[in-house]
Amino acid sequence: MKIRELYLKNFGKFSDKRIVLKDGINLFYGENESGKTTIHTFIKSMLFGLERGRGRASINDTFSLYEPWENPNYYAGVLRFESGGKNFCLTRNFDKYGKSVSLVCEDDGEEFSLEHGDLEMILNGLSSSNYENTVAVGQMKIETNQSLAVELQNYATNYYSTGNSDINLDGALTQLNKQKKEVEKEIREFLQEKQQKRSEIEQEKNYIWRDIHKLEQEMEELDKQIDEQEETHEEAEAQEEKKWRVHPGEIVGVLIGVILLIILLDKPWSYLVAIVLALAEGIFVWNRLKDGKKKTQEEVLQEVQSSLDKLLWQREHLQSELKEKHTMYGNVQEQLDELDEVGDDYKRQESTKRALELAAQRLMELSKDVHQELSVSLNEKASAILKEITGGKYEMLLVDEKLKMSLYTEGRKICIEQVSRGTIEQIYFALRMAASEILHEEEYPVILDDTFVFYDEKRLENTLRWLLKNKKQVLIFTCQKREQEIIDKIQ
Numbered sequence: 001m002k003i004r005e006l007y008l009k010n011f012g013k014f015s016d017k018r019i020v021l022k023d024g025i026n027l028f029y030g031e032n033e034s035g036k037t038t039i040h041t042f043i044k045s046m047l048f049g050l051e052r053g054r055g056r057a058s059i060n061d062t063f064s065l066y067e068p069w070e071n072p073n074y075y076a077g078v079l080r081f082e083s084g085g086k087n088f089c090l091t092r093n094f095d096k097y098g099k100s101v102s103l104v105c106e107d108d109g110e111e112f113s114l115e116h117g118d119l120e121m122i123l124n125g126l127s128s129s130n131y132e133n134t135v136a137v138g139q140m141k142i143e144t145n146q147s148l149a150v151e152l153q154n155y156a157t158n159y160y161s162t163g164n165s166d167i168n169l170d171g172a173l174t175q176l177n178k179q180k181k182e183v184e185k186e187i188r189e190f191l192q193e194k195q196q197k198r199s200e201i202e203q204e205k206n207y208i209w210r211d212i213h214k215l216e217q218e219m220e221e222l223d224k225q226i227d228e229q230e231e232t233h234e235e236a237e238a239q240e241e242k243k244w245r246v247h248p249g250e251i252v253g254v255l256i257g258v259i260l261l262i263i264l265l266d267k268p269w270s271y272l273v274a275i276v277l278a279l280a281e282g283i284f285v286w287n288r289l290k291d292g293k294k295k296t297q298e299e300v301l302q303e304v305q306s307s308l309d310k311l312l313w314q315r316e317h318l319q320s321e322l323k324e325k326h327t328m329y330g331n332v333q334e335q336l337d338e339l340d341e342v343g344d345d346y347k348r349q350e351s352t353k354r355a356l357e358l359a360a361q362r363l364m365e366l367s368k369d370v371h372q373e374l375s376v377s378l379n380e381k382a383s384a385i386l387k388e389i390t391g392g393k394y395e396m397l398l399v400d401e402k403l404k405m406s407l408y409t410e411g412r413k414i415c416i417e418q419v420s421r422g423t424i425e426q427i428y429f430a431l432r433m434a435a436s437e438i439l440h441e442e443e444y445p446v447i448l449d450d451t452f453v454f455y456d457e458k459r460l461e462n463t464l465r466w467l468l469k470n471k472k473q474v475l476i477f478t479c480q481k482r483e484q485e486i487i488d489k490i491q
Helices: 036-048 118-122 129-134 147-162 169-237 248-264 269-340 344-388 420-440 457-470 480-491
Strands: 002-011 015-019 023-028 074-082 086-093 100-105 395-401 405-409 412-415 446-449 473-478
Touching: 002 036, 002 473, 015 036, 023 457, 023 480, 036 074, 036 086, 036 129, 036 344, 036 446, 036 473, 100 118, 129 147, 129 420, 147 420, 169 269, 169 344, 344 420, 344 457, 395 420, 405 420, 420 457, 457 480
Parallel strands: 023 473, 446 473
Antiparallel strands: 002 015, 002 074, 074 086, 086 100, 395 405, 405 412
16 A cells, blocks of 8 residues: 555645655654644544544544644545555545545546445555554554554464454454353353242142142041941941830839829729720830831931031042142152253253353464464564664564563573663564564555654664665654655665
8 A cells, every 4th residue: 555645625733735645755854743743643534534532532532633723614634545556535524513434446436435344445454453553653652552462363363274364363252252151141041040940840849749738638537537437327227126215204104194093993994994095005105116216217327328428528529639739749740850851952052152162262272373373473574673773783572472572682681671762662663564564465654753763873774774675655754854864865
């Protein structure tokens, strides 16, 4: 990619400002507050957009800092660039009320959509974070942040495993962990629901068991009553004649009547009347005794039988109810047994969880293995750049997977905290340029905003020589004149 023209229609202090850029080094010289950083910010805003913050964050955000000094409602610009052998025109209106963007190929007039990712596609996936960690060095921002380590890890894993650097390892791991949490949540909810259902069924089981126990007790008591009634019935049927009794007064009355007749009446009539009376009274008492005997026996048998029938009916009813309760108890126990079994849904969830864990584990293992390969390449490139910048003083730069760096010189290992500020900035410059060569399929313009403040004359010359030799387009923003002097000297 090469930037051909910047047109700041209205951006910061600039209005209707055109800047044509060429290959090689483009030097922007100006005193403090002359607008160098504004141009640098304009390039980034054109490539990646410029959003306004919300609330208090909007007071000092980039949108507010570079809002046009004149006519702030007309906040816009144009960037013309070359990529993939074609020329493009990117136009943006940053105004919050009339925000718009367009991208057109100037060779054939084809229009592209930023909403559908066409600009990112044209720039081969260059992101704002990647841009700021490699080719674009902000004022006093030579150090990279941890997102560069993630970018390198992604690149290593994706490129060495698939040959495609478009896959996002960090995003893949995040997605895997997200899916794993969702599955774990489903498992927890499933187990909680299962436990809740178990508690409800066990409670129902306990209720049924209490009912069964109560019915069995009632059945036991009822059986005792039935046995007693059956014995009573048998006794009533087996009663003898002596149990057929009348009132003693009746018998005594008959005897007294007979005696009185014998005494009061004259003989022989007294005997005859007494005999007749005694026979009549005897027949009367006999009939009463016989009728009373039959009535009492039938009533007793009927009462006993009725009571027995009632008890038998109650037992039959209890048996039916008890059988039903046992059936319900068995069904509830079957439900509990089914809950103890591992269902297909649970097996599927556990299988999915294990698969996600295995996938994340394999990605991490793969990342660790291939990062070793990337580290070799990154260290070789960064070491070569640093060696050239420092005139051979530092032969090797080692960068681990967390971007912790150390130097080797004359066979000694040196932590970067032990070297000067200028050397530290040169180390980060070498790291950025090496990372850019690895991460970017297409070469992008290198943008340096007051990057060489701490460089001595010799190392600045070495750095500019390296840029001229290795980069197609470089934009240097500086408030010093020595960069121009050195460029004039070496060219």
